[in-house]
Amino acid sequence: MNITPFQKTNEEFKSYFNFIQPTLERTKVPSLLIDTNSLGITYTPYQNKLDDDIFKQLNFPHMKKSLYSPSSDSSSTSCSPTTLKPAATEELVNVDSIIPKKTIAVSPAASFLANFMSPPDNSFVLSNNTSPQINQHMMIDGYLLGESVGFGGFSIVRKAHHQTTGTLVAVKIINQHLMTATDKMRLERELTIWKSLHHPRITQLYKIIKTDQTCFILCDYCSEGNxxxxxxxxxxxxxxxxxxxxxxxxxxxxxxxxxxxxxxxxxxxxxxxxxxxxxxxxxxxxxxxxxxxxxxxxxxxxxxxxxxxxxxxxxxxxxxxxxxxxxxxxxxxxxxxxxxxxxxxxxxxxxxxxxxxxxxxxxxxxxxxxxxxxxxxxxxxxxxxxxxxxxxxxxxxxx
The missing domain is CATH 1.10.510.10 (Transferase(Phosphotransferase) domain 1)
Structure with missing residues (x-):
């Protein structure tokens, strides 16, 4: 009479397992993998070991990388560049797009989950397929782009300094090809509102430069982080x-x-x-x-x-x-x-x-x-x- 593997001796069981293991591997049901990249909500767990436990909870907005580089606090009036006028201007630059064209459709439900109920994007990983081909030595309106200091849902923020005056600004580079129609509408509203704001307690927007697929926003650089x-x-x-x-x-x-x-x-x-x-x-x-x-x-x-x-x-x-x-x-x-x-x-x-x-x-x-x-x-x-x-x-x- 045949016996089940559980009735065999240890040695017999090992032999039996080694015999059936290749079959198990071939028939094993694969893990469920959900590709959320198409929804624009790629998520990477927060890794900052300095944070308190409250800042590591998965549903907290604190996991989102800061817009500017973290630092410590100190104390006066403004870090606004003295060589720039407060009034923001907008330019439409007729140059080739620096971002490969790609259309991603996001349903209202997915947008709601990504923006409000779900953990916010923490990484904004710039892959070869979706990232703007912008190097650290690119020049924008006389400003030389430097290190990356932050990320957003559709953007990356770089520190930049003026070649002549040495003035520091933050340049927010927005990848519009990743945006839905609603996202683009919100961007236009954001820029309209932001351009109208002039106050010492508000980050000042100085200039907007647009290409076919990219929007460059020059604004205050705040060196002490958030x-x-x-x-x-x-x-x-x-x-x-x-x-x-x-x-x-x-x-x-x-x-x-x-x-x-x-x-x-x-x-x-x-x-x-x-x-x-x-x-x-x-x-x-x-x-x-x-x-x-x-x-x-x-x-x-x-x-x-x-x-x-x-x-x-x-x-x-x-x-x-x-x-x-x-x-x-x-x-x-x-x-x-x-x-x-x-x-x-x-x-x-x-x-x-x-x-x-x-x-x-x-x-x-x-x-x-x-x-x-x-x-x-x-x-x-x-x-x-x-x-x-x-x-x-x-x-x-x-x-």
Whole structure:
């Protein structure tokens, strides 16, 4: 009578296994591989060992590489190049495209998942098939391109210096051939809004140069990196130090909300840059929209879930109310003084529910006025949530 392998001796079992192993290898079901490159949402796990555990969670927007190189903090007015005029200009350069043409269709659902619910792109790996053929010694409008200092969904950012004056700028190089029609529409809106902004707490756009498939944006270069990089180094700030930084952020947001009637829609640690003298500059207006306009009903919401307000999470389309930015400010303030995000979870749907339920703890060692401001920014009811004017006039910032 034949016996099964499990009834054999050890030696017999080894012999039997060696006999059937080639057959097992031939018939083994392959692992399921999903190629997300066509959706533009390639993802690589975050590897920075300096980060706190909260910055390693897979659903956090902090995994996205900073727009500028990380560094430490210091403290004045502006890092704006003195040889450039603040008013942005736009040029259409009639040169051959430097990017191979390739069309990628992205469904609204995939776009929604990539931009809001899923982990954001951390790598933007520049493959031979999709990367712009730009070398480090390329000249753009008198500026010599240098090292790469950051990445975006469709872009790479390089440091550049002027050959004559030595002025430093950041050059954002956008690969438009990877973009959908909606992406291109958002880019045009971003550039329109960004060109209109002139404030010490906003990164200044100086010039736009376009080719057939590429857009070069010359703007402020902030050598001290962003707040995420800074917090990864110092872990958390004392209230007085946090107060200085947060007040400058609020000054920039006040300009956006009150003076130009714009909602940023993507306020987060990565989008708050520090100048060479330690002053704040808000960047990245890719999701910015005008207040109280109703023309965004056919767009999918974008942004970072950990910073998203509960009312925005309930809606698939961008809300034009500035109170959504105030919620994001509350998340930033909490992170500055606590060294952690108020809403954390490794599972997106659970994190979403925590935000909807406003589940967070305010440490009791913080001053009473600071606790009050955090709760006012993170008020679930928008009618009870403070405005940017009320934030700037809060007792904590006035102390």
């Amino acid at each position: 707040l995420l990089s800074f917090l990864n180094t110092v872990k958390k700030l004392e209230e007085e130090q946090a107060k200085k930084i947060f007040k400058e952020i609020c000054q920039g947001v006040y300009y956006l909300h009150v003076d130009v009637k714009v909602c940023h829609k993507d306020l987060k640690l990565e989008n708050i840059l520090l100048s060479d003298q330690g002053h704040v500059k808000i960047c990245d207006f890719g999701l910015a929209i005008y207040q109280n306009h109703h023309r965004y009903a056919d767009e999918w919401v974008g942004g970072s879930l950990a910073y998203a307000s509960p009312e925005q999470i309930k809606q698939p389309n961008p809300l034009t109310c500035p109170k959504t930015d105030i919620w994001s400010l509350g998340v930033i303030l909490y992170a500055l003084v606590v060294g952690a995000l108020p809403f954390t979870d490794t599972y997106d749907l659970r994190l979403q529910q925590k935000i909807l339920d406003a589940q967070y703890d305010v440490p009791m060692h913080l001053s009473s006025h600071l606790q009050q401001l955090i709760r006012s920014c993170l008020a679930h009811d928008t009618d009870k949530r403070c405005t940017i004017d009320q934030v700037l006039n809060s007792k904590w910032l006035k102390e």
